[in-house]
Amino acid sequence: MNGYSMLSIWAVIVAIAVATYLIRLSFIHLFGRVNQVPTRVKRFLKFVPAAVLAALVAPQLVTPSAAVTEMVLDERLLAGAVAAGVAWWRGDILLTIISGMVALWTFQFLLF
Amino acid sequence: MTGNETASAGQDEPADSDARTALEQNPQGQQLLSRLLHVDFRAGARDSIGILLGLIPFALVFGIAADGAGLSILQTVAMSAGIFAGTAQLVMVELMATNAGLAIIVLTGLVINLRMLMYSASIAPHFTEYGKRTRAYLAYFLTDHVYAVSIGEYANESRDRDKRLYYLGLGVSIWLVWVITTVIGYVLGAGIPASLNLQFAIPLVFLAILVPAIDAYPQLVAALTSALVAIAAALAVSQTGLPEGADLLIAAGVGIGAGVAAEEVMGR
Numbered sequence: 001m002n003g004y005s006m007l008s009i010w011a012v013i014v015a016i017a018v019a020t021y022l023i024r025l026s027f028i029h030l031f032g033r034v035n036q037v038p039t040r041v042k043r044f045l046k047f048v049p050a051a052v053l054a055a056l057v058a059p060q061l062v063t064p065s066a067a068v069t070e071m072v073l074d075e076r077l078l079a080g081a082v083a084a085g086v087a088w089w090r091g092d093i094l095l096t097i098i099s100g101m102v103a104l105w106t107f108q109f110l111l112f
Numbered sequence: 113m114t115g116n117e118t119a120s121a122g123q124d125e126p127a128d129s130d131a132r133t134a135l136e137q138n139p140q141g142q143q144l145l146s147r148l149l150h151v152d153f154r155a156g157a158r159d160s161i162g163i164l165l166g167l168i169p170f171a172l173v174f175g176i177a178a179d180g181a182g183l184s185i186l187q188t189v190a191m192s193a194g195i196f197a198g199t200a201q202l203v204m205v206e207l208m209a210t211n212a213g214l215a216i217i218v219l220t221g222l223v224i225n226l227r228m229l230m231y232s233a234s235i236a237p238h239f240t241e242y243g244k245r246t247r248a249y250l251a252y253f254l255t256d257h258v259y260a261v262s263i264g265e266y267a268n269e270s271r272d273r274d275k276r277l278y279y280l281g282l283g284v285s286i287w288l289v290w291v292i293t294t295v296i297g298y299v300l301g302a303g304i305p306a307s308l309n310l311q312f313a314i315p316l317v318f319l320a321i322l323v324p325a326i327d328a329y330p331q332l333v334a335a336l337t338s339a340l341v342a343i344a345a346a347l348a349v350s351q352t353g354l355p356e357g358a359d360l361l362i363a364a365g366v367g368i369g370a371g372v373a374a375e376e377v378m379g380r
C-alpha cells in the first residue's frame with residue numbers, strides 16, 4: 001500500500017523512462033549527426049571507462065572505517081584483490097567472476 | 113540502416129534450429145533469424161552470463177521491493193522494461209515505500225541516471241557508422257553493464273566484431289532476463305539466500321574490464337583518483353544530504369580530469 005494515486009505513479013514511471021532514454025540517446029544521437037567526435041572531446045572520453053568502472057567498483061569493496069585493520073580485512077576487498085589479480089593474469093571475465101566469488105566465500109568462512 | 117547491411121549479417125552462419133523452417137518462409141523472418149544466429153550476436157549473449165549471475169538476485173530484490181511498496185504488477189514490469197536501470201528503479205520504489213514527494217522521486221531517479229550521459233558520449237564514436245534509427249534503438253539498451261562489456265570488447269580490435277550485433281546480443285539478453293526475473297520476484301516474493309552474495313558478481317565484472325583497460329599511467333591515475341573520490345563520496349551520500357547517484361558523477365568527473373591532467377604533465 002502507498003499513498004499515491006495510480007495516475008501519479010504512472011506519471012513518475014513514464015517521466016523517468018522517457019528522461020532516461022533521452023539521457024542514453026544524447027551523445028549517441030549528437031555524435032552520429034556530426035559524424036565524428038571532436039578531438040578535444042576524445043581526450044576526455046578516453047578516460048571514461050577507467051574512471052567510471054573504478055567509481056562503480058571501489059565503494060563495493062571498501063567501507064571507510066576508522067579502524068584500518070577492519071577496513072583492510074574486509075572479505076570483499078580481499079576477494080576483489082584476488083579477482084583483480086586473475087583479471088590481470090588471464091583477462092577473462094568469467095574466470096575473474098568465479099575466482100572472485102570463490103575467494104569471497106572462502107574469506108567469509110575464514111574471517112567470521 | 114540499409115538493406116545490404118542487414119542481408120550480409122550472418123549469411124554464412126549455419127543454422128540447424130527448428131525455428132528456421134517456420135521463419136524462412138518470409139524474408140523478414142529470415143532476416144531476423146540470420147541476425148539472431150549471427151556469431152557476434154551470440155558472443156554478446158554469451159558474455160552476458162557473468163552479468164546475469166549478479167543481476168538475477170538484484171532483479172528479484174527489485175520485484176519484491178516493488179510489491180512491498182504497493183506497486184501493481186503492470187507498473188513493476190513497466191519500470192523494468194521502460195526504465196531498465198536497476199539502481200534508479202530500486203531507489204525509486206524505496207522512496208515510494210516511504211511516501212516521499214513525487215518531485216523528489218523523479219529528481220532522484222534523474223540524478224542516478226545522469227551517469228549514462230558519460231556512457232552515451234563514450235560509446236557514441238563506435239556507433240557513428242549506423243543510421244539514425246539504428247542509433248535510436250541501440251541507445252535504449254545502454255546500461256552500466258552493456259556499456260562496460262561492449263566498450264571492453266570494442267577495445268580488443270583483433271576480435272573484429274560487428275559492434276551493433278554484439279551490443280544487441282548483450283543488451284537483449286540482459287533486458288529479457290531483467291524483466292522476467294523482476295516478475296518472478298514480484299509474484300513469488302522469493303529471493304536467493306543473501307549469504308551467497310551473488311550480487312558481488314557485478315563489481316567483479318566491472319573489475320575484469322577495468323584491469324585490462326589500464327594500459328598507461330594516465331589511465332591508472334584516472335582510475336585510482338576516481339576510486340578514492342568514489343569511496344569518500346559514497347560516505348558523503350550515506351551521511352549527508354548528497355543525493356544518491358551524485359557520488360558516481362563526482363568521482364568519475366574528477367577521475368577523468370585527473371587522467372587528462374596526468375597526460376598533459378607527462379607530455380603524452
